[in-house]
Amino acid sequence: MRVAVAGGTGLVGSRVVERLRARGDEVVVLARSTGVDIVAGTGLSEALAGVEVVVDTTSIVARSSQEYVDFFGAVARHLQTAAAAAGVHRIVTLSIVGIDGLGGGAFAHYDGKNAQERETEAGTVPTAILRATQFHDFAGQLIDWVAKGPLMPCPKQPVQTVDVGAVADELVALADEAAGGGLTSDRVRRDIAGPERRLLADLVRAVAKARGRRLVVVPVWLPGEGARKVRHGVLQAPPDAKIVGGTFEEWLAREYAEPLRRATTS
Template identity: 70%
Template sequence: MSTRKRIAVAGGTGLVGAKVVARLEAAGHDTVALTRRTGVDLTTGDGLEEALRGVDAVVDCTSLESTKPAETTAFFRAVATNLQQAGTAVGVRRIVTLSIVGIDGLGGAPFGHYDGKRAQEEATEAGQVPTAILRATQFHGFAGQLIDWMAKGPVLACPKQPVQTVDVDAVADELVALAVEETTEQRVRVDVAGPEKRMLADLARAIAEARGRRLWVLRVWLPGATARKVRAGALQASADTKIIGGTFDEWLAREYPTR
């Protein structure tokens, strides 16, 4: 094990953040969750410097449920800027940011999340604290999130798009490794993806079935340049992407063991 460190996890109560916190603690590190529920609003930065005292590295796993480019850009930019400013003031050694594979040139509603993620990457790399940006593809459970957000009764209108989903547990392992790593590198970028290319609608059908829900999954063609690039595979792995974790089917069997 590396020496005991104190790591702050922005969004440490969320889907990814909680996994990062659990792994760090299991490895014997101290953690601080930076979330509104734990008393830190990262969009204002109030109280952040105090929370970061003695912290060695920060992992940014924050998120916002919005498809509006202006909202997501303001949110992610503010969070990244505040983490950089407070991190610089107290001598944080590294900020690790979770982002998304292939988002360059993508955005505009309903893909506004990507505008925010690019603003987050830009703002974190504009600061003085050394950074590591881990871009991951969509998680295996992403189609389940789509069902939760977008299904209307028994129908889900699912964008026709190929994906190369990744196991969120493997992504959490990568974030932890970057947070505890001893390095003098200033700007690190790593892309990770799962091992298989699949269609998003097929994953949605499989998750609905595993949940025991009757769902009619319609493949829809969204208009616009971003939708066209996404249909052409923009969000999938490229030649430099590191392949990590198991397949969607392995994840599904683990996530829904009684189906």
Template identity: 55%
Template structure:
């Protein structure tokens, strides 16, 4: 099978590309560093020829609401139009659990725009909503703080192993649960600050982690558990504890 992986150089996308190649499928990477800009559509002509499935695991580093909304909406629109034109059978999009309850967070507003554009297109789309990855709490705290002090959101999380997310994406690429929205989480709930401190400790990084209270409706929703896996979610993969015991790999 020929599969296009949008964001195929990223944390998730590069793993999906390796797994596709290992099982004998052909992976076409769509990213700026491989010559395709999915916001403008530049470099996309002919690239989806013969592709059966497209996976969207692009992302932006911006946290600015307007930038995130424009980015995710534009990429989703570009992929839907190009996939329809090329006769692609299915689109799989990676999203996040709880975004509907936290639209005040810039990245989540962007993911909501991505969902709207993806669902509005002609190609049947399957959306995998994962909880935060094991790597996320420390990754986020790494961008908030000064010197050895790091800020971490005060909210519960239920992190999932990125390899488990990749396994589920591969199943959806193969056509399982076509057209549905599937939620996936890890088996263990804990405070994000605890996850953060444990990750820094496991990696031998000396950091003072202080809790940050996100203001507004989205912050309250997050503290009430909006980012946790719901009752219908699939819970799978190694726990946060097991990931820490493995040395908290990136």
């Protein structure tokens, strides 16, 4: 199978590429480092020649809702246009559980992902959107973004985080279904989530401890209707979601096993 992976050098995309190549599939990585600018649409036509399925795992860190909307909207439109011209069977897109329940303006990144879903499904190429809950990695990313001293404010909210590796496995499985004709609808949506519902602050504390960092985590209520919906579980798994991957503690032990080993033997 010839598969194109948009964002194939990123956190999720690199794992998708790794899995596909390990079993012998031909993989085309769509990224600026490989000469393809998806945002501008340059290089896509050549890159998608002979591709059966496109897996879109693109991501960005932006400063405003409009930047996110512009980025994800452009990526979705250009992938649809180039995929249609190349005869691609289906576009598989990674998105986020529950974001359509938040409404516009609540969270900038989710505005962009909602725009991505709309633009992807507005095209002529059949689509499959895989919505995942936040990753186990999110707690560590939050520390990197927010913690500037010994005190760290943390949103007081529940999460149901999932292992990135399991997300990559599900994307590959969905691509297989798409290439094999196993998806009977032109517009498929599926939800996946990790096995546990936890408090985000507890995960942040666990990551800080694993890193050997003394950090006082202070849960805070975020204002606004969107934050209220998050506190009430809008980003957690719906009843029909597939539960995948291991627990946060299993991921933590694996992720920090080598740093901890070096610390104890030095």
